[in-house]
Structure formats: structure tokens, C-alpha cells
Amino acid sequence: MNFFSLPHRLWWSHHLAFLLHDQLAETLVRGEEVELFLIRFPLVDDAERKSLENIDDGHVLEWLQKSGRTDEAKQVLERTLVHGLLSDMCQFLFESIECAAKGKVGVAFALLRKPLRDQLFMLEWILADRDDFLAAFSKGPEAVDLCDLLKKRPDWMKSITTSALSHSAYSELGDGIFLWESRFDKAVHWSLEGDWSRALHLVTTNRHYRTEVENLNLTFIDVEDRAALQERFYQIVPGLLCHLCGVVRAITERWDPEFISMGRFFNLRLVANLELSAREHATEAIEPFGVDAINEFLRELCIECLECKQPLQLAGTRDLERFVIDLLVRCNQCGFLDAQLELINDVDGTDDESESNANDLVE
Known part of the structure; x- marks a missing residue:
């Protein structure tokens, strides 16, 4: 860990962010070591074994469904999705936290949107109602498009986050409404929506984070602005990472109660x-x-x-x-x-x- 130019008053918040990131990465590594993201099931006879051996790569789910193994198909899909989401988000989070410490605040916030908005919500959905998520996922991208869901079903999205928190390993450390608002509500001042919108777009016209006249978002920030954005990053992000760890832990322990990555x-x-x-x-x-x-x-x-x-x-x-x-x-x-x-x-x-x-x- 390197604190770069980070003010001393933020060092423990930075350490906390990396402590949580490292636990997510540890879950991924340990899970792979014990084959947590794989499932085993018995084959009925040699004919079924040969049928499975002859399928093309990537068509295991189709074979399972045709064989009447619906539950196994759901398990394969769920574990494959969680593994992919966790692997991808760890890379984004690592770079984001390190950029925040270096003062590259625009890059830090831009890298946060995918893992803490989109991927975290999918994990919340999987924890809160796995079958509903898998059914939506199998319908097509429109059914799991968060932008569309946010327009049509915002209250339902809030209920998913709240439900996921209630099942989380760290439910006592969070507030469901705050966790949702800090990622999706443009109107509240503690929401990250404005931060990552400004980080991703030179000009924003939303009334809650409208670009100033004769200015471009995060292009001409001075030392004081940069310090304020660093402070904001470390005030909000560790809490969301804590919630993320709790969600991931709850999912993996649902698969295998004896699997412990966060003791x-x-x-x-x-x-x-x-x-x-x-x-x-x-x-x-x-x-x-x-x-x-x-x-x-x-x-x-x-x-x-x-x-x-x-x-x-x-x-x-x-x-x-x-x-x-x-x-x-x-x-x-x-x-x-x-x-x-x-x-x-x-x-x-x-x-x-x-x-x-x-x-x-x-x-």
C-alpha cells in the first residue's frame, strides 16, 4: 500500500478501503482454490456421460436444462456470474482506490460506477431473490438494464437493496435506503451519481450537478477542489465496500456454510x-x-x-x-x-x- 500524496487524516480510511478490497480478492482466490464456483452432480449412466462429453464448449447450461437438471443449471449460472462479477469489480476497485490516493480524483470516481452501481446491485439482486434475477437474466439484456429499471421500478430497486442488506453478513453496519440513495438518487447530496457523471462527461445538464458556465467537469480543478473530492471519496466509498463484502460473504456462505473467507x-x-x-x-x-x-x-x-x-x-x-x-x-x-x-x-x-x-x- 502506498499513500502517495494523501493527507494523513485520510490514511486509515484508505487502509480500510484496501482492507475491504483485499477481502473480496481473498474470497475470489480461496473460492477458486476450493472450487467454490463449481458444482458437482452425479451422472445417471454411461449414456448420459457420453452425452455430456460430446457437447460443445459453453453449452453446459443448455444440456442441463434439457436433461431436467433445472436446479443444477441455476447453480452453474449463479456461481459463474458471481465469479465473473467479483473478478472484474476487484480490478476496477483496486485502480479506483489507488487513483484516489494519488489525487487522480476524476479517474477514481469514473472507475467506481461499474462496480459500486451496476455490479453491486446485481449481487444484491442475486442475494435477495436469486430465482428472480436468473429469470430476468435469461430473458435478455433489457430485463437487467439498470437504467431502464431505475426509470420504471425505482421502489422495487430500493426493496432489493434493503432486502440484500437484511441478509448481509454486515447488516448492522448499513442502512438500506442510504445504500441505495448513495448510488442511484441524483437529488441527495451524498449520492455518487453526480461524482461519476462529472467524471465520465465533460458537460452535464442535470439540475443537481449542472456544469458551470464556461467550465468543463473536473478539468480545471484546483488543489482545494481535489482535496475536497478525496475527502468525499473516503467518506462514502468504504461504507459501500463494507456492504459489498457483506453481500458477497452472505452469497458464498449460502452456497457452502463452511466456506469462510472473512472470519x-x-x-x-x-x-x-x-x-x-x-x-x-x-x-x-x-x-x-x-x-x-x-x-x-x-x-x-x-x-x-x-x-x-x-x-x-x-x-x-x-x-x-x-x-x-x-x-x-x-x-x-x-x-x-x-x-x-x-x-x-x-x-x-x-x-x-x-x-x-x-x-x-x-x-
Whole structure:
């Protein structure tokens, strides 16, 4: 991770964005390793086996449907779609977050539209009502065209987002209406619609984000404007990424409850990073919800300092930072820097990208 010219007050928000991106990528990689995106089904006899072996590439769905294997056909289509969406969106999100840190705000917002507007809604739809989505997908592109759906069925779209949130692994961290408005409602000031429209078009005439006279969108922005757009990016995007992670986790665990790409250690890191990020943007005192959550976890496990045998507990923001980066806990009694949490963490999933700048963040 590189913070480039990003102001120090946004570093933890940037780290949070990459932490969430990395978990999506980890889900993809681990899922491929255990063949989560594939399905297995028994063949009735040799004749059916030969029939399957003789089909052309790409016609498996047609063969399954003709063979009366409707449920298997749905599973293949769903898992193939989720794999493709997840793979593509990770690439867009990585570049967008990195561009935001570099101050390339126009590029950052332009790259966000596809993953956080279109692809996220399709994943929400799959989670909320898989059969309805697959039926629409099989009808043709018009049935899943979000621009058309937004004109004809906006209330239904809101209900899909709200329903997906209720099934999400992180439902307590979001608000369904806000999650929908921040991506689709042109009228509210917290919506990204105006940001990515300005990023994609030199001139916009919508009354909510109309181009100024004798100006072009995001072409002549000064240092202050660039800083304001960076601030806006990191105020809104991490929350949407958190929702995205919750949706993806819920879908994959519906397929296989034993598949865990975002375990308890990631959840604790997420809550801790959320507190650190919230402190960057707060205008009033923030409750230490990250510290409290981790301390409760430490008490549950009855973890003691390896040096002085006293119970381990976090004391404040500095301790929180160490936990997020390296799962380190400094003993409040003797000062020993305890690393035993890393030893018992078998499903953390944080890769080198989100750990590589620990010294910049903590020291």
C-alpha cells in the first residue's frame, strides 16, 4: 500500500478501503482454490456421460436444462456470474482506490460506477431473490438494464437493496435506503451519481450537478477542489465496500456454510479500522467501539500476556492501530508486545497489500 500524496487524516480510511478490497480478492482466490464456483452432480449412466462429453464448449447450461437438471443449471449460472462479477469489480476497485490516493480524483470516481452501481446491485439482486434475477437474466439484456429499471421500478430497486442488506453478513453496519440513495438518487447530496457523471462527461445538464458556465467537469480543478473530492471519496466509498463484502460473504456462505473467507479476526479488524476511520472524519467525540469489541473478544478467550500472565486488554487508539495492522496487543501491565493472536488466526485473510505499510500507519 502506498499513500502517495494523501493527507494523513485520510490514511486509515484508505487502509480500510484496501482492507475491504483485499477481502473480496481473498474470497475470489480461496473460492477458486476450493472450487467454490463449481458444482458437482452425479451422472445417471454411461449414456448420459457420453452425452455430456460430446457437447460443445459453453453449452453446459443448455444440456442441463434439457436433461431436467433445472436446479443444477441455476447453480452453474449463479456461481459463474458471481465469479465473473467479483473478478472484474476487484480490478476496477483496486485502480479506483489507488487513483484516489494519488489525487487522480476524476479517474477514481469514473472507475467506481461499474462496480459500486451496476455490479453491486446485481449481487444484491442475486442475494435477495436469486430465482428472480436468473429469470430476468435469461430473458435478455433489457430485463437487467439498470437504467431502464431505475426509470420504471425505482421502489422495487430500493426493496432489493434493503432486502440484500437484511441478509448481509454486515447488516448492522448499513442502512438500506442510504445504500441505495448513495448510488442511484441524483437529488441527495451524498449520492455518487453526480461524482461519476462529472467524471465520465465533460458537460452535464442535470439540475443537481449542472456544469458551470464556461467550465468543463473536473478539468480545471484546483488543489482545494481535489482535496475536497478525496475527502468525499473516503467518506462514502468504504461504507459501500463494507456492504459489498457483506453481500458477497452472505452469497458464498449460502452456497457452502463452511466456506469462510472473512472470519472473526477479519471482523474485529474491520470494526477496529472503522473506528480509526471514523475518528478521521469526526466532528465530535467517538465512542471506542472498536476497542470495546476487541477487549470483549480477548476476555472471552481468556488471553493472558505471555510475559506477566495478566489479562490482555487494549487501552486506546494506539493499541487499536497495532491490532489492525499486525494483530499485536501491548500488555498494559508490563508493556510486552504480544503476538499470540497471529498464531491462532487461521482465517484472517489480510494479505500483503493491506499490511505492507504498517510502519507508516503506526510509527
